[in-house]
Amino acid sequence: MTTRRFDAIVLGAGQAGPSLAGRLSAAGMSVALVERKFFGGTCVNTGCMPTKTLVASARAAHVVRRARDYGVILNGTFDIDMRTVKGRAQTVATNARNNVEKWLRSMERCTVVQGHARFESHDTVVVGEERLSAERIFINVGGRANIPPLPGVDRIPFLTNTSMLEVDTLPPHLVVIGGSYIGLEFAQMYRRFGSKVTVIEKGPRLIAREDEEISDAIKEILEGEGVEFRLGAECMAFETNAEGVTVRLDCASGDRRVTGSHVLLAVGRRPNTDDLGLDRAGVAVDKRGYVVVDDELRTNVPGIWAMGDCNGRGAFTHTSYNDFEIIAANLLDNDPRRVTDRIPCYALYVDPPLGRAGLTESEVRKTGKPYLVGKRPMTRVGRAVEKGETQGFMKVVVDAATKKILGAAILGIEGDEAIHGILDTMYADAPYTTLQRSVAIHPTVSELIPTMLGELKPGT
Known part of the structure; x- marks a missing residue:
């Protein structure tokens, strides 16, 4: 197996990776950027860009329904073309992904390597039949939807935020498991497209990290649009039937069973660190698999940093980009910046x-x-x-x-x-x-x- 040496290796082309590769290569370093699948990471491909495009389409439908409130009279009915809705979101994501890849491939001193990287040691990764080595390695591998070990979940067809983007028909009844950010956004958009929507949440209220009055207000807003909620669902189990999927519940009130045509699992995220061979590099992770980093995003192994969703220090595009800024400032600009400097937003x-x-x-x-x-x-x-x-x-x-x-x-x-x-x-x-x-x-x-x-x- 051949070995290629670089000044730096960036694992992952999500929000932080390409920008860091650009700064490092502009500083005269040779950089290898490794991407196993889609350039642009979660935001570009399965997160912000396609989902907010769907949100915009759903809002357009909502405004049309309310047109009479503004004195605009529409004659007849209107339809939702889900293929066009999906195609529009897909186009936005594809264009952004292609632009990221084109940018990376045009960088001087930056070599793009496609494949799955695994650590061989603290300064070496293997990608396919090639070995890459560098004094500095930056982990930017992102995260994916968490699949909870609920009874029966392995025996039903379910959707995640990723596979939901492939749906080009209107679900007659979408059941959303999880009453937090991803679940609520999809719940409202599909209700506006015309689906019946039921949100099932284990806790006593929605988005528990917010003040109770925020949770209550959001619930009231979505209920006003016809979204149904089942809270306090402490015990959930799934089974298939002729109508789709039934979710068995243990709630304080209401029917103990909800049957829908489609089920979306929106119960958090998990880092893409379980198949990187981090143990061979000696990189410490916490009990959930997030890479442990200090205030400058350094791991416990000198010469290895972790940024973006995989470090557990923020689960947003803007925090991932700020991770890049922190690393670049400390490494290249003699400008001490810290994770704890930022205000949660x-x-x-x-x-x-x-x-x-x-x-x-x-x-x-x-x-x-x-x-x-x-x-x-x-x-x-x-x-x-x-x-x-x-x-x-x-x-x-x-x-x-x-x-x-x-x-x-x-x-x-x-x-x-x-x-x-x-x-x-x-x-x-x-x-x-x-x-x-x-x-x-x-x-x-x-x-x-x-x-x-x-x-x-x-x-x-």
Whole structure:
């Protein structure tokens, strides 16, 4: 077996890998980038880009149904062409994937190797019949859908977020297992396409990491569109029948059986680390298989880093890209950056979306420190009223002593964009009064954030 030596090896062409390969090669290093399947990783192929394209199609259908509310009269009915819906999402993903591959193959000093890499030692990986060696190896292998070991799950046809993208017909009744981000996004979009949808969640409420009022509001929004929920499903089991798949439940109330034509498993993610041979490199992983890293994303083995979904330090495209920035800054720019420098932020792309930054009120309350809280319903936001989309609310939590913003949530129209004004203030380490005294553009969602900050009250 031949051995090729490089200055660096990047395993995986997800969000962080190509950008790091670009920085390293621009710095004069020879780089091998290894990709086993699709360039672009989860975001490009089975995550953000195709799913948010589907969300956009579902929203278009929703707006058409509401056209009469805006004085627009449509004669007759309309149909959903799921093949076109799927094709549009597939085109967006394919174009992005091809662009990533083209970019990598055009990089000077970067060699693209396609295949499955396995560690042979701390500085060597094997890809097919070829051995690659380097002083620096960067693991960027991403994650995949978790398949829970529920009774009967191995005997039913089920879908994941990946295989769901291949569906080009409308499921008569989609049963979603899991009431968190992926499950709720698919639940709403397929309800808007016309499927009957039932969400089954083991816990007592949806998206348990959020404050209870956020969970309740999102449930109310989706129920208003016809999505059905079964919460507290402590014991689930599956069986096939002539109609599709039946899920047996142990819930506090309601029918103990739900039968649907399709079942989507949306119960978390797991890292793609189980077949990398990490033990041969001596790289430590935690009990869930995530690569253990320090604040600069270094593993326990000198010369090996891990970035993106596989390190358990963030499960988002933006955190993966920030991982690349942290590694590049420390390695190439003499600019000390740390994972703990970043403020948690993310969005849930139901419609209206939830934008989140920093701590929840529940998390702040647990610290025992005095805090202030502000809240404003979207019914009192002019932009929302004008657009006829007044569901949700905005909320902010502030440290009573320092006046620094600790966290915020905006569940409402354009909440995923408006949250950034708050996030920027937090990164600037400025008191909330800086944002409160700003003059925002009217009419926008953001203009009511200073108003909300002027109405803070002690938290309880």
